[in-house]
Amino acid sequence: MTTTKVRPLNDRVLVKRMSEEEKTAGGLFIPDSAKEKPAKGVVISAGPGKVDDNGKRTPLEVKAGDKVLFGKYSGTEIKLDGEEHMILREDEILAILEA
Amino acid sequence: MTTTKVRPLNDRVLVKRMSEEEKTAGGLFIPDSAKEKPAKGVVISAGPGKVDDNGKRTPLEVKAGDKVLFGKYSGTEIKLDGEEHMILREDEILAILEA
Amino acid sequence: MTTTKVRPLNDRVLVKRMSEEEKTAGGLFIPDSAKEKPAKGVVISAGPGKVDDNGKRTPLEVKAGDKVLFGKYSGTEIKLDGEEHMILREDEILAILEA
Amino acid sequence: MTTTKVRPLNDRVLVKRMSEEEKTAGGLFIPDSAKEKPAKGVVISAGPGKVDDNGKRTPLEVKAGDKVLFGKYSGTEIKLDGEEHMILREDEILAILEA
Amino acid sequence: MTTTKVRPLNDRVLVKRMSEEEKTAGGLFIPDSAKEKPAKGVVISAGPGKVDDNGKRTPLEVKAGDKVLFGKYSGTEIKLDGEEHMILREDEILAILEA
Amino acid sequence: MTTTKVRPLNDRVLVKRMSEEEKTAGGLFIPDSAKEKPAKGVVISAGPGKVDDNGKRTPLEVKAGDKVLFGKYSGTEIKLDGEEHMILREDEILAILEA
Amino acid sequence: MTTTKVRPLNDRVLVKRMSEEEKTAGGLFIPDSAKEKPAKGVVISAGPGKVDDNGKRTPLEVKAGDKVLFGKYSGTEIKLDGEEHMILREDEILAILEA
Numbered sequence: 061m062t063t064t065k066v067r068p069l070n071d072r073v074l075v076k077r078m079s080e081e082e083k084t085a086g087g088l089f090i091p092d093s094a095k096e097k098p099a100k101g102v103v104i105s106a107g108p109g110k111v112d113d114n115g116k117r118t119p120l121e122v123k124a125g126d127k128v129l130f131g132k133y134s135g136t137e138i139k140l141d142g143e144e145h146m147i148l149r150e151d152e153i154l155a156i157l158e159a
Numbered sequence: 160m161t162t163t164k165v166r167p168l169n170d171r172v173l174v175k176r177m178s179e180e181e182k183t184a185g186g187l188f189i190p191d192s193a194k195e196k197p198a199k200g201v202v203i204s205a206g207p208g209k210v211d212d213n214g215k216r217t218p219l220e221v222k223a224g225d226k227v228l229f230g231k232y233s234g235t236e237i238k239l240d241g242e243e244h245m246i247l248r249e250d251e252i253l254a255i256l257e258a
Numbered sequence: 259m260t261t262t263k264v265r266p267l268n269d270r271v272l273v274k275r276m277s278e279e280e281k282t283a284g285g286l287f288i289p290d291s292a293k294e295k296p297a298k299g300v301v302i303s304a305g306p307g308k309v310d311d312n313g314k315r316t317p318l319e320v321k322a323g324d325k326v327l328f329g330k331y332s333g334t335e336i337k338l339d340g341e342e343h344m345i346l347r348e349d350e351i352l353a354i355l356e357a
Numbered sequence: 358m359t360t361t362k363v364r365p366l367n368d369r370v371l372v373k374r375m376s377e378e379e380k381t382a383g384g385l386f387i388p389d390s391a392k393e394k395p396a397k398g399v400v401i402s403a404g405p406g407k408v409d410d411n412g413k414r415t416p417l418e419v420k421a422g423d424k425v426l427f428g429k430y431s432g433t434e435i436k437l438d439g440e441e442h443m444i445l446r447e448d449e450i451l452a453i454l455e456a
Numbered sequence: 457m458t459t460t461k462v463r464p465l466n467d468r469v470l471v472k473r474m475s476e477e478e479k480t481a482g483g484l485f486i487p488d489s490a491k492e493k494p495a496k497g498v499v500i501s502a503g504p505g506k507v508d509d510n511g512k513r514t515p516l517e518v519k520a521g522d523k524v525l526f527g528k529y530s531g532t533e534i535k536l537d538g539e540e541h542m543i544l545r546e547d548e549i550l551a552i553l554e555a
Numbered sequence: 556m557t558t559t560k561v562r563p564l565n566d567r568v569l570v571k572r573m574s575e576e577e578k579t580a581g582g583l584f585i586p587d588s589a590k591e592k593p594a595k596g597v598v599i600s601a602g603p604g605k606v607d608d609n610g611k612r613t614p615l616e617v618k619a620g621d622k623v624l625f626g627k628y629s630g631t632e633i634k635l636d637g638e639e640h641m642i643l644r645e646d647e648i649l650a651i652l653e654a
Numbered sequence: 655m656t657t658t659k660v661r662p663l664n665d666r667v668l669v670k671r672m673s674e675e676e677k678t679a680g681g682l683f684i685p686d687s688a689k690e691k692p693a694k695g696v697v698i699s700a701g702p703g704k705v706d707d708n709g710k711r712t713p714l715e716v717k718a719g720d721k722v723l724f725g726k727y728s729g730t731e732i733k734l735d736g737e738e739h740m741i742l743r744e745d746e747i748l749a750i751l752e753a
Contacts, residue, residue, distance in 0.1 A: 065356035
């Protein structure tokens with residue numbers, strides 16, 4: 061349980077990392093090559109969205125509970141209640157995984 | 160069959176790589192030179208499009224089933240059900256191949 | 259007590275650094291790895307916001323009293339009344355911590 | 358004859374390279390110096406144009422059949438039916454040659 | 457007394473440097489560390505503001521007489537009547553100091 | 556006489572280089588120093604202008620016949636009917652020379 | 655007397671350099687330090703201004719006759735009638751000097 065609530069700003073998203081060994085139901089597998097490979101996580105909370113040129117916020121596409129892929133070298137890592145989390149910009153999230 | 164559905168965000172596109180030996184009907188052939196050569200793939204799913212300055216999404220030009228050319232060093236590779244896939248931004252897709 | 263008042267301009271924010279040993283109630287802990295790790299602080303004062311393309315200011319999302327996470331190498335440090343402070347752009351703040 | 362149709366996306370253009378020895382009627386000649394020299398080609402197909410900030414496409418200025426000059430190091434080369442082609446952004450095309 | 461009047465253009469600001477030894481009433485002190493530290497100065501004159509995309513000027517937030525903090529490596533230095541001054545863009549000014 | 560007509564695209568301009576020895580009537584002279592020095596030429600043809608964010612073209616300021624100064628390392632050189640020409644973006648042209 | 659008229663384009667400005675020994679009435683003096691120091695000149699002619707996103711020109715703030723400060727490494731130098739001149743963008747001009 062996360063007692064400290066981390067509320068991401070603007071277009072940032074808090075993601076709890078999933079271990080690389082965890083295979084999803086459908087058999088997603090991260091290849092063992094030299095190229096950059098995505099990491100997996102679950103969205104814990106998402107910011108209110110970026111403010112556009114007219115002063116309005118565009119809500120983010122991801123929401124709490126979404127399983128997401130993100131670039132391995134993206135974002136900033138923090139530990140919350142002993143578990144690895146990431147703070148990313150939504151633009152660094154590649155895709156949502158659906159079971 | 161892809162059991163895990165990967166839903167790309169914004170202007171991102173999921174592409175299944177076609178092997179470089181596969182020649183299309185019309186004889187597309189990737190030359191053997193030092194210059195960057197495009198890779199081929201088939202679009203599995205496409206994001207909803209990027210949000211413009213007025214908060215509206217512009218739908219992508221590519222759709223599931225399109226055969227596409229993309230820069231060899233573009234995007235992020237992932238393995239889905241044992242097969243090589245790429246997540247690209249639409250802007251990294253050069254052209255659609257039509258038979 | 260801060261006698262000299264520092265009023266940040268535009269989208270800048272004055273933050274008093276919290277020591278890295280201080281653990282928040284919920285157990286936030288900054289991991290000991292090679293990756294960039296966020297620092298913590300409390301907002302002392304926030305600028306009036308950036309001027310957009312139409313000459314209007316978008317107010318900032320953070321306000322005095324907010325506990326915030328920010329990139330370790332972000333901003334400019336100043337000492338006020340003997341204590342370490344930072345002047346950051348709001349965009350360099352990753353998230354607000356809520357107890 | 359090109360059996361595989363390559364449909365360029367957005368502001369991209371498919372160009373069939375003309376050999377550098379081919380001199381146009383009017384005597385265009387590419388000088389033998391150290392500076393970057395343009396290459397020549399004929400437009401095979403042009404994309405529908407880029408989407409602007411209001412979601413509208415601006416049609417391209419070049420069209421199939423146009424003879425064009427482009428920077429030697431621009432674009433991505435592909436071989437179609439045994440002949441060298443380039444995929445370029447319109448902005449990489451310098452000029453249209455008229456006989 | 458400054459006899460030569462220096463009128464900054466657009467979003468530029470003329471600032472007279474305050475010596476680093478001068479401590480403000482409230483005890484502002486610039487720490488002795490390796491990180492970039494701000495410098496202090498007093499605004500002598502401010503430009504009329506930047507022209508936005510609609511051709512209107514947004515007036516600057518700082519005005520003559522303001523005590524300001526700015527990045528140590530920002531701007532261009534000039535000597536006026538024997539004293540060190542800086543010409544800065546407003547965006548290089550971090551905060552206004554209030555007594 | 557230029558038989559091959561070169562029609563520059565968008566904001567590009569075709570310029571015929573003038574030799575550096577040619578002094579204009581008013582005595583323009585390019586100094587012999589280490590700093591970048593402009594080159595001279597006469598505009599042969601100018602593109603229709605760049606398309607702005609609203610899809611309209613802004614006509615160029617230069618026109619055929621104008622004598623212009625441009626940065627020595629700007630643009631792409633081509634030979635037309637045996638004479639050195641340049642293709643430049645209008646923004647690379649510094650000034651128009653008037654006799 | 656300048657016989658060749660140089661008409662700067664868009665936001666460019668033609669400036670005649672003033673020698674560094676020349677002190678203005680008010681005693682402006684350029685310090686002898688390692689930091690970049692501004693140079694001085696008098697505006698000979700100014701362009702009509704930059705075209706904004708709506709196709710309108712914003713007139714420049716400087717005009718012929720203004721004494722200006724500009725970054726030492728800014729612009730392109732040309733010799734006109736034996737005297738050193740610079741072609742600068744207005745944005746490279748730091749301030750106007752008033753006697």
